[in-house]
Amino acid sequence: MAGLLERLGLLKRAGRGGSAASAKERLHFVLLHDRIDLSPEELDRMKKEILEVISRYVAVESDRVDFALEHRRRDNLIVAEVPFSKQKTGAGQVGRETG
Amino acid sequence: MGGKIVTITSGKGGVGKTTATANIGVALAQLGKRVVLIDADIGLRNLDVVMGLENRIVYNLVDVAEGRCKLRQAMIKHKLLPDLHLIPASQTRDKSAVSQSDMIQVSDWLRPEVDFVLIDSPAGIERGFRNAIAPADEVLIVTNPEVSAVRDADRIIGLLEAAGKGPGKLVLNRIRQDMVQKGEMLSADDVTDILAIKMIGIVPEDQFVVPASNKGVPVVLNEESRAGLAYHNIARRLNGENVPFLPLEEEDGFLRKLTRLFSGGNQLLKQG
Numbered sequence: 309m310a311g312l313l314e315r316l317g318l319l320k321r322a323g324r325g326g327s328a329a330s331a332k333e334r335l336h337f338v339l340l341h342d343r344i345d346l347s348p349e350e351l352d353r354m355k356k357e358i359l360e361v362i363s364r365y366v367a368v369e370s371d372r373v374d375f376a377l378e379h380r381r382r383d384n385l386i387v388a389e390v391p392f393s394k395q396k397t398g399a400g401q402v403g404r405e406t407g
Numbered sequence: 408m409g410g411k412i413v414t415i416t417s418g419k420g421g422v423g424k425t426t427a428t429a430n431i432g433v434a435l436a437q438l439g440k441r442v443v444l445i446d447a448d449i450g451l452r453n454l455d456v457v458m459g460l461e462n463r464i465v466y467n468l469v470d471v472a473e474g475r476c477k478l479r480q481a482m483i484k485h486k487l488l489p490d491l492h493l494i495p496a497s498q499t500r501d502k503s504a505v506s507q508s509d510m511i512q513v514s515d516w517l518r519p520e521v522d523f524v525l526i527d528s529p530a531g532i533e534r535g536f537r538n539a540i541a542p543a544d545e546v547l548i549v550t551n552p553e554v555s556a557v558r559d560a561d562r563i564i565g566l567l568e569a570a571g572k573g574p575g576k577l578v579l580n581r582i583r584q585d586m587v588q589k590g591e592m593l594s595a596d597d598v599t600d601i602l603a604i605k606m607i608g609i610v611p612e613d614q615f616v617v618p619a620s621n622k623g624v625p626v627v628l629n630e631e632s633r634a635g636l637a638y639h640n641i642a643r644r645l646n647g648e649n650v651p652f653l654p655l656e657e658e659d660g661f662l663r664k665l666t667r668l669f670s671g672g673n674q675l676l677k678q679g
């Protein structure tokens with residue numbers, strides 16, 4: 309019966325904040341890093357190269373850049389947050405949409 | 408076509424591979440299938456003691472691989488179930504005594520003779536694991552609802568896929584429904600969600616498992632045991648039956664007894 313109640317969401321509240329929730333969160337984190345299987349150096353190099361490409365088109369505020377691995381539904385994602393201040397001078401032909 | 412080769416593996420040790428192999432094997436034999444169990448954990452053999460067959464061993468898998476005996480001579484017949492045999496591991500040698508092609512050869516010999524070959528794999532991701540999965544038609548991955556065990560299961564799933572043996576099916580062992588309800592243990596849904604593979608069985612933590620291995624009588628032979636019912640259901644699913652998961656494997660008492668009556672598997676044993 310309890311299994312059924314849980315399925316209906318009626319017992320969900322009891323579970324909130326328990327250690328199972330942290331187990332799940334920690335597993336998601338650990339598995340993302342296991343699955344991408346890149347060394348910290350390789351990850352660093354990847355970030356640098358991505359920023360290099362973006363900087364060719366816009367002026368990046370490099371101190372506020374954030375890269376993260378995320379798990380959403382079934383997908384493993386590399387999520388990049390790259391704030392930019394203005395269109396880079398001299399990139400007129402490719403950066404028309406910006407600013 | 409012949410029999411199906413099923414390897415039971417895990418990343419982490421001690422999660423319940425040997426217990427699962429013994430019990431699923433007995434349950435399949437109770438369903439009237441011809442079954443051979445192979446202990447591929449060379450150097451750390453224990454499927455023989457879990458099965459209660461340790462005092463009948465003469466030859467082992469390494470003797471077969473090295474041509475010191477015929478396959479038949481290394482096959483130990485179960486005391487109650489004449490269609491269930493065990494090929495034990497060597498206790499004195501190490502994993503390098505057997506190769507992937509040995510495992511494939513032995514499986515090919517057995518395939519026309521039996522319905523199922525269950526291979527009990529050693530833990531880890533090295534040679535012993537590679538040997539155990541080499542001949543597999545299907546792989547079961549055993550895990551526990553704990554962070555380290557699930558993480559290691561994920562690694563194994565990745566390696567199985569890379570070896571063309573994936574994705575495999577999951578046996579979630581030692582689950583405690585009371586703890587799941589309190590939010591203090593990962594649920595079956597949590598684990599399938601994280602690992603994204605199909606579940607073939609959910610086995611509860613069960614007080615009858617340890618006494619069963621003390622006695623060398625697999626717990627599936629104990630009609631009181633909830634873990635026993637879960638192994639029985641895994642056997643039926645392996646055999647192609649569509650056996651629903653809920654609520655039967657998580658609930659105690661009346662409903663469970665009812666399924667026992669209808670599933671009929673254990674009746675066979677009383678006659679055998």
Ligand SMILES: Nc1ncnc2c1ncn2[C@@H]1O[C@H](COP(=O)(O)OP(=O)(O)O)[C@@H](O)[C@H]1O
Nearest residue numbers: 420421422423424425426581611612613616634
């Ligand atoms: N469902 C269960 N309930 C209680 N104890 C269990 C259960 N499954 C396994 N065990 C116990 O856990 C231990 C390890 O199991 P074992 O099958 O030897 O694991 P492995 O072969 O993966 O190393 C054994 O002592 C066994 O009796």
Ligand SMILES: [Mg+2]
Nearest residue numbers: 424425448453
């Ligand atoms: Mg074992």
